[in-house]
Amino acid sequence: MSAPNPAMPNQQAPVTLEQLRAALAFITDQHDKVLDAGSNVFVWLWEAIQGDFNQQRSTGQIVFDTAISIIPGVDQVCDVRDIVANCKQIGEDKSNTWAWVTLGLTLIGLFPVLGSLVKGVLKIFFLFVRRSGGSAMIKAVDEAMTWVITFLRKREVQKYWRALKWDHVFGELAKGVKAVRAKVNLSELLKAFDRGIGLMKNLLGYVKHVPFVGTRAQALIDQVVGIRRIANAHLGNAVKPLQDALDTIIRRLELEDLMQRRGIVNAGNIHFRGNLPEARAVTLMRNAEPPPSWLSRGAPSKPGLNPNDPTLKRNLAADYADGYPKLTPDNVRSFHKIAPCDIVGPARLYRVTSPSNGAAGDCWVSEEVWKKVMNAPDPKAAWRKYLAVWPDWNADGQFVVMDIPAGQTLKGWRGPASSQAKKALDDKYLEGGWEQIVMKPAGREFDATRFYMRGGGHGEKLHRPGLSRDEWQKLSASKQSAYTPIREKINDPRIKGPFDTGWGTSDFDPQLRDAKIGLPDLPGQLTNTGSN
Numbered sequence: 001m002s003a004p005n006p007a008m009p010n011q012q013a014p015v016t017l018e019q020l021r022a023a024l025a026f027i028t029d030q031h032d033k034v035l036d037a038g039s040n041v042f043v044w045l046w047e048a049i050q051g052d053f054n055q056q057r058s059t060g061q062i063v064f065d066t067a068i069s070i071i072p073g074v075d076q077v078c079d080v081r082d083i084v085a086n087c088k089q090i091g092e093d094k095s096n097t098w099a100w101v102t103l104g105l106t107l108i109g110l111f112p113v114l115g116s117l118v119k120g121v122l123k124i125f126f127l128f129v130r131r132s133g134g135s136a137m138i139k140a141v142d143e144a145m146t147w148v149i150t151f152l153r154k155r156e157v158q159k160y161w162r163a164l165k166w167d168h169v170f171g172e173l174a175k176g177v178k179a180v181r182a183k184v185n186l187s188e189l190l191k192a193f194d195r196g197i198g199l200m201k202n203l204l205g206y207v208k209h210v211p212f213v214g215t216r217a218q219a220l221i222d223q224v225v226g227i228r229r230i231a232n233a234h235l236g237n238a239v240k241p242l243q244d245a246l247d248t249i250i251r252r253l254e255l256e257d258l259m260q261r262r263g264i265v266n267a268g269n270i271h272f273r274g275n276l277p278e279a280r281a282v283t284l285m286r287n288a289e290p291p292p293s294w295l296s297r298g299a300p301s302k303p304g305l306n307p308n309d310p311t312l313k314r315n316l317a318a319d320y321a322d323g324y325p326k327l328t329p330d331n332v333r334s335f336h337k338i339a340p341c342d343i344v345g346p347a348r349l350y351r352v353t354s355p356s357n358g359a360a361g362d363c364w365v366s367e368e369v370w371k372k373v374m375n376a377p378d379p380k381a382a383w384r385k386y387l388a389v390w391p392d393w394n395a396d397g398q399f400v401v402m403d404i405p406a407g408q409t410l411k412g413w414r415g416p417a418s419s420q421a422k423k424a425l426d427d428k429y430l431e432g433g434w435e436q437i438v439m440k441p442a443g444r445e446f447d448a449t450r451f452y453m454r455g456g457g458h459g460e461k462l463h464r465p466g467l468s469r470d471e472w473q474k475l476s477a478s479k480q481s482a483y484t485p486i487r488e489k490i491n492d493p494r495i496k497g498p499f500d501t502g503w504g505t506s507d508f509d510p511q512l513r514d515a516k517i518g519l520p521d522l523p524g525q526l527t528n529t530g531s532n
Contacts, residue, residue: 075116080200082106083193084220087227094230097237102130103227104184104238105245107192110199111183117161118176124148125249136406137245138346141252149256170257174250181246186236193228193235200224251348251367255401255496275356276507277481281392282424284507291428292507293378294385300419300429304333324411325440331362334388336418336432342411345404349437352383353498354395354505358447359490363387364402364412364437372434380503388420388432397505400490400497412439448489453482 086103093099105126109119125144132140151157152169166172201221208214276284285295305312307329320326324340332338343349350370353359365373365387376382380396383389389396404410417432450466467475472483490497 075119076199077203079106079109079196080203082109083196083200083224087224090227090234091223094234097234097241098133100234100238101241101245103193104189104235104242105130107189107196108180108184108242108246110192110195111180111188113179113183115176117157117164118173118180120151120157121148121173122177122180122249124151126245129245136346137248138252138348138403139406141245141248142403145252145256168257170253174253174257177246177250177253181243181250184239184242184246186232186239189235189239189242190228190231193231197221197224197228275354275395275484276392278390278392281390282422285391285425285428292381292384294381294430295425295428296385296419296431297427298429299427300421300431302336302416302419302432304418304420305335305338307332324413325438327413327438331413331438334363334418334420334436334438335413336416338413338415340411341414341437342409343404343437343439345408345410346406347404349402349404351400351402352389352394352396352501353398353400353487355398355487355498356485357394357398357487358449359400359487359495359498360447360492362438362440364439366414366435366437369435380501384507385431386417386434387436388417388430390420390422390430391507395505396503397501398498399501400495400499402492402495404494410439412437414438447487447491449485450488451480451483451485453484 083103083106086099086106089099090096090103108126109122124147125141128140128144128147129137152161161169161172164172204217204221207217285292307313307327312332316327316332319340322340348367349364350367351359351361351364353361373379373383373387383396384391414435414437417434417436419429419432421429449469451469451472452464452466466486467483472480472485475483
């Protein structure tokens with residue numbers, strides 16, 4: 001494998017015939033021809049370039065092809081072969097949008113910004129995406145992830161990414177794919193197409209004087225150039241599916257990066273100090289100087305819905321009859337506007353939580369809103385402010401991901417979060433306005449939670465065995481306050497996590513003087529991959 005190169009434009013053909021012969025041996029798995037002086041390397045090149053783009057190759061072969069295809073020379077022949085195959089498919093039906101998408105996947109591999117290792121990983125993802133036909137993108141990307149990991153574990157590939165000094169390979173890959181994603185538009189795709197045609201002409205220049213083959217090679221070039229002439233009118237329709245595919249790949253790489261890191265218990269459970277009682281949270285919010293950036297001043301701008309409004313009650317009753325989950329009055333008040341929704345898998349939802357908070361609770365956000373939160377200058381402040389979550393409601397510090405599989409639909413409610421106010425805070429409130437999703441898990445989907453009495457003292461521990469929820473609810477309010485709820489187990493197999501947000505679990509400096517709770521070693525506090 002060549003030395004790490006951050007960008008491989010793939011504009012040059014193999015420098016020597018020996019390099020070309022070696023590249024073709026890799027591609028065609030005909031290594032005996034390397035030493036066979038009688039074999040015509042130009043005919044061999046022609047056969048490799050106009051061969052089938054086999055979408056049903058074994059996964060092992062995919063990884064092998066990818067590992068060797070990031071070698072200069074091999075890479076270029078593979079790119080030309082794939083462009084040829086894509087154009088043949090388009091030639092059969094020029095109105096086939098997915099055929100244009102698959103061409104776009106190949107053209108992305110010709111972006112100058114694309115590093116060799118990122119390109120190798122994308123080749124694997126793209127093959128699975130092609131097979132999906134666009135109908136199950138998340139499933140395709142998840143299936144590809146196993147083979148991406150296999151690829152990255154190959155000895156020669158490990159040497160490559162270690163030479164790049166990548167401590168978190170999946171995080172770095174995600175950054176690389178983001179750079180590619182930022183370039184995906186019609187103009188850049190057309191430039192890549194032109195680059196690919198130039199590369200094809202360069203390579204096929206070797207065969208133009210070979211009897212019979214030369215004429216056929218020129219006809220092949222003419223066919224690809226003909227597709228290029230109409231690409232302006234069709235390739236634009238592929239941009240959005242290509243962007244969606246890359247977004248899905250980025251999220252999967254980021255999720256894998258999180259999975260490779262330790263969960264919050266392993267990373268430092270001493271940072272958890274328990275949920276704030278409302279009275280103390282109000283005092284801290286009132287006295288903090290400067291006030292937290294997530295608090296707004298004045299009158300709430302997005303009032304909550306009135307659960308006793310007759311018209312709203314009639315509308316909700318009709319939706320309940322259609323199978324949508326029943327809402328509590330607090331659920332209704334948490335919305336500024338509301339509508340029933342069907343969340344059709346494959347889909348991915350996110351929920352911010354804490355060691356004391358349920359992973360399978362009511363409130364979730366879509367991938368779009370999660371991305372909005374995480375791209376904010378201060379994600380934690382954006383989450384509290386625009387989804388209107390008081391610190392005594394959720395200490396945060398963790399998040400979980402729910403993957404809804406293909407063929408499954410969840411009924412819920414969505415709409416902008418309402419503003420939240422507390423009488424004791426006078427003119428301070430939480431703004432709300434970003435979309436939330438409320439669902440009602442049933443039966444085994446609820447987390448297993450127990451309530452533990454605090455041991456007291458610096459670095460306090462929780463007394464086992466704790467109380468069940470029913471036992472805790474029988475206590476007086478004053479006795480209940482001596483207990484801390486702890487998530488024991490995430491029961492819903494669709495939920496991955498918990499992952500550390502990196503935000504911490506405290507919102508105010510005075511909280512840092514609170515006793516640090518040592519969490520018990522429980523499955524619900526250890527990062528899982530959704531296979532409970």
